[in-house]
Amino acid sequence: MTETSSSFSKLDQLKSIIPYLAKYKPKLFLGFLFILLTNLVAVIQPIFIKKAVDSLETVTSEKALAVYALSLLGIAFFEGIFLYFMRQTIIVVSRYVEYDLRNDYFAHLQKMSIQFFHNHPTGDLMARATNDLNAVRALVGPGIMYFVNTTVRLIGTLIVMLSINSVLTFFALLTFPIMVFAVAILMRRIHDSFKRSQELYAEITTHAQENISGIRIVKVYIQEELEKQRFEKLNKKYVAERLSLAKIRALLWACMGFLSGLGVLIVLWVGGHLVANGTISIGSLTAFFTLLTHLTWPMIALGWVINLTQQGIASMARINEILHIEPEIEANPNGKMIDSLRGEIEFRNVSFSYNSVPVLKNISLKIKSGTTLAIVGRTGSGKSTLANLIPRLLQPSSGEILIDGLPIETLSLAELRRNIGHVPQETFLFSESIAENIAFGIGDAKPEDVEKAGKLSQVHKDILGFPQKYETVLGERGINISGGQKQRTAISRAIIRNPAILILDDALSAVDTYTEEEILKRLRRELTKRTNVIISHRISTIRDADNIIVLENGEIAEQGDHNSLLENDGLYANLYQMQLLEESLEEL
């Protein structure tokens, strides 16, 4: 049952490549034509060699020999030309297919939701875009080229050989099925063994990585010697696999050498008899040798192609696995276009489960336009989830969210997000210039706007201290900035959009209290009309909010303004006491 379904799906994987190829039909067609021409010329060459050698048997002139030599050169010239065009068409198409497939993959990832990225680690998604994509390309390019080439070459050779002598043809080709078979099997084993040794190598890497990052623990437990032994075990296992790989590889090369030699031997023996009986000429024998040598590589390639196909199909399946995942958050194509939101948000009995674990339970909440809602609560109480529902990064499992009185799904997704400034908990900046990062969400920002946003979020002075100021490039090869500076840049990125709704998800945690105070003050003054949703651990951040909710296990445990919550003497009051104590301890 599973057998049949998997073989069906294998065919489906192959079929899924066809649309990509169909796009380049004319080029592919030309490619096949050139394969045909190349091989046509290639099998003519031995005929000339035969004639040249035979002519030596009878009395001949230097001039006649020169003519043969020149025609051989002419043939080689045309073969070269055709070969050039063959590669320039078929291999080029495979690169185009790779290009298209990579773009499609990227575009598809762009439609995936936050949950998808939780379930698929970056490393896994990257592996599909690199290793698997490569395997598919190898199938489309060299795979198709060599397959067609070998087939055509075999037919051509067969025709020429048969025209000379059928018995010798039979014997000459005797070793090739064995060769294709041996190459296919050994290559398969090499691939498997290589994969296994890569896995073992990864184990060595992981072990070394864990050991080095945990070196303190190793020393604390005096585990140095045992760690060496553990490493030795992995090291040995890896070397053993590499050695069995070496055996197969050595066998493959030795086999190819032996089988091609055996081909020559057979032709020499059988052909020798035929020449001696006068059935064929000495030139025919020479032609057979040449045909044989020219067929060896295509035959080896055929064995290789069999493997390319298997790996390519497996990899295509892995890529399709991702491409076939439907986007969870569908942008409503008839979504209502909104020019400016008032920023009124309402949650009606909203629940949300992540992998069937409830995170938010039956939340009902109303945030009036222009007011500030603050959310506090322990780690894992559902604060970020609640915030992520507003820009539709997540889809509620049940219940309804209304923006300006309209169900959130009826709005255009792009327009909704355009009206929201979101500063996520984990600051993510791109390795571009600071100015580009701040202007990330708006089309064309004037330098004044960028600076204004920088000033508003209190990062302007820091930026002026960087070597290239606003043009300083961040990340990998650029400058590394502090967590607080990153957070403030992320705030600039959100407020430059002048959003109707501003969400600060623990966005000031790495900023000192004084700077935080300044930022909040300015935000309040400059942007009175917006609706704010602020998540924070710090009471000082949220003290002035119009409404504060305390989340506990996905439910609203307490609600009210600062003073009423203190009077309540519950979780919030407790949290407040603790922070006061902590502050007084700092001052000691």
Next chain:
Amino acid sequence: MSEHQEENAVKSYDHILMKRLILYTRPYITQWISAIAVLFIASLLQLSIPKFTQVAIDDYIRTGDLAGLTPIISLFFLVLTGLFVTQYVQMYIMDWIGQKIMFDLRRAVFGHIQHLPLKFFNKNPVGKLMTRVTSDIESLNELFTSGLVAIFGDVITLVGIVIIMFLLNWKLALLTMFILPALFFVSIIFKIKVRNAFRLVRSRIAKINAYLQENISGMVVSQLFNREEKNFKKFDDLNHDHLSAFLKTIFYFAIFFPLTGFISAMTTAIIIWYGGVQIMTGALTFGGIVAFLQYVFMFYRPIRDLSEKYNILQSAMAASERVFHLLDEPVEEENEQTTNVDPQHARGKIEFKNVWFAYSDENWILKDINLKINPGENVAIVGATGSGKTTLINLLGRFYNIQRGDISLDGENIKNYSLHDLRSQMSIVLQDVFLFAGTIAENISLGNSKINDDQIREAAANVNASDFINVLPQSFDTELNERGSTLSVGQRQLLAFARALAHDPAILILDEATSSIDTETEQLIQIALNKLMTNRTSIIIAHRLSTIKNVDKIIVLHHGEVREVGSHQELLKLEGLYYKLYQLQFANQDKLENAA
């Protein structure tokens, strides 16, 4: 002048590197010699093959002597079989030697890393050290497998072919040699062009992948800020740059293959034309021509390969320099005068006298610490994050050396013990319990052969760990996976206690877990902890009220200084730092515990 000297210095340095590398090959000298011997035979056999064709055609086929053909064909078959065996053996031995040397190097580097001081790891990022153990060593592999010996093989083949061709017909040989420089030239140009083109391809694919990786990590941000289209456009640009770089390499390949094909056709044409002339004059036979064609064919590969070898040598040199540099890093300081101390039966008296410590320069983490802990005493250290609690513990095991003052164990300066003896006096249980890959039993005994199976089971039973261990599929023989992620936090804690108890150390050092554990396990842990602490010098970084109430002495650390010392009640009465800390950290627990 100085430039010249510098060049010399680099060269001799290379020489030293090579010498050190060769040192690693020495254990396998027999294998080296046999590999070279087999390679020599294989090359000779390879060279004899065209000769068979020649002899068979000239002496038997053309003379019609079919009876004589069978022996020569049989000999031919033997040669092929011999070639099969020698090629196989030679390739395998080469790989074998390469893998063994890699194995030794990997072991040496990993082993060396184990004994480097913690100071070294603070300065060197994990990633850099990883590269030494992995890819740097791997890139040496090529030097041994396809570098040194392969060059030898190539030279034998080339020289052999030239000699045979000249013997067959020196005029024709000379004429075909004229073509070779062209082939060599084309190959080198191609290599350079393709190398540069591939460099471009690699840097562009790296850009794509970096961009892709960044976008996957920051996809949510892109979506929030409506950047999908813009980012797609940028990705498409990068993708297209990569495509065009690749099309260039395709172009080079598309030129190179037909060109070499044409050059080889030129040799064929020369052989047919001039060889034909030689046949007419009787200076060459039919078989000679066929053999000539085959020899020329055999000539191509080594010539194309030789230019590659230089690269292999170069990158191997660079990699070995980095590897040896790491191996030259000094290991943890050991003291030579350790003989007069018997650490086997430490009583566990600890004293810190005016201890100052800084990880770097004068950023003092601990300032003028004075402490006295008597044998069997239970001490708790409390203090806010960053007050220096963990550092204090680190100094006791000499994971770092102090700048000023003295630390002594049983009245003897800890510098006078060997590191192994000193550290084996203490069991350290850290918050994040570290489990090694291995069975539960191995994780308790930690490979200490003095701890037998019964002791392991007894220790586990004593700390109430047996209950959960016995439920596991293979109980004590259950393999723990990476970092023991199958066990709960509480279970790992209990396992760590069993480990400490089994080793029966003079000193117990414990960093209590801050994370919440269910009440039932919590109780088990408390009971086990009390057992562990009785009659043993114990130093605990305490996070639980119940632990704090049970100790003899509490030390309050604040900003690297000892601020208060005394019992729980005494310190509460003081209404100082401890009083505040207590309210901050433990008051809630107290409420809960009283309620329960």
